[in-house]
Amino acid sequence: AQYPNGGWPQNWPLEGGFHDSITFNDNAVANAAMVLRDVAQGTEGFDFVPADLEARAAEAVKKAIDVTLAAQVRKGDQLQGWPQQVEPMRLVPTSARNYEPRSIASGETTDVLEFLMAEPNPSPEVKRAIRGAVAWLESVRVYDKSFEMTDDGRKLIDKPGAGPIWSRNYDLVTGQPIFGDKDQTIHDDVNGISIGRRNGYSWWIGSPQRALDAYAAWSAANP
Numbered sequence: 001a002q003y004p005n006g007g008w009p010q011n012w013p014l015e016g017g018f019h020d021s022i023t024f025n026d027n028a029v030a031n032a033a034m035v036l037r038d039v040a041q042g043t044e045g046f047d048f049v050p051a052d053l054e055a056r057a058a059e060a061v062k063k064a065i066d067v068t069l070a071a072q073v074r075k076g077d078q079l080q081g082w083p084q085q086v087e088p089m090r091l092v093p094t095s096a097r098n099y100e101p102r103s104i105a106s107g108e109t110t111d112v113l114e115f116l117m118a119e120p121n122p123s124p125e126v127k128r129a130i131r132g133a134v135a136w137l138e139s140v141r142v143y144d145k146s147f148e149m150t151d152d153g154r155k156l157i158d159k160p161g162a163g164p165i166w167s168r169n170y171d172l173v174t175g176q177p178i179f180g181d182k183d184q185t186i187h188d189d190v191n192g193i194s195i196g197r198r199n200g201y202s203w204w205i206g207s208p209q210r211a212l213d214a215y216a217a218w219s220a221a222n223p
Helices: 025-041 051-070 106-117 124-140 195-199 207-222
Strands: 145-150 153-158
Touching: 025 051, 025 106, 051 106, 051 124, 106 124, 106 195, 124 207, 145 207
Parallel strands: none
Antiparallel strands: 145 153
16 A cells, blocks of 8 residues: 555545545554554564565655655745645645645644654654754744634634644645635634534644654754
């Protein structure tokens, strides 16, 4: 199922549409690569794997890391985060469901960072990717806001002392939060989308803090 460039689609066998995109959403690439990393290293439970398959697994992991680095969004010479998915050939961000526009995605960036920070003996390229993505997450976090249920559905509201939280998606050009609706419209205010979509999706999240917390220890070990 792995593409020659190292990525994995959302589904296998291929079925067309956005399912064929290289998918960072739901940890598709990272989970596959982490299993293969365990195989390559003969981790407990995989110590029965013969040496030739360990070598093949190690090569698959290397290719997965390479394509992950290539898919990282850049603005000029500044590395930022990762999209939910990229086109398999051009490795550019692409959309998925109607309400999932092309974007830099904070949740997927978190997942990719956790995968890359678990890499033993990271290369200079991996280190640069991690540092760039962490700096981007730090630059877009929001305080004193909360995305929570109100009498009019889930909304982003003022809440002193709350946060940090991150928008799920950021515009590739402006870097500002964006929110998709089921009719494929894109909004700059989550409170402006339909109540069904507001209630049915995690538009603002706190999980990127996990990556920032893990980065503190990783950075100390990787000066």
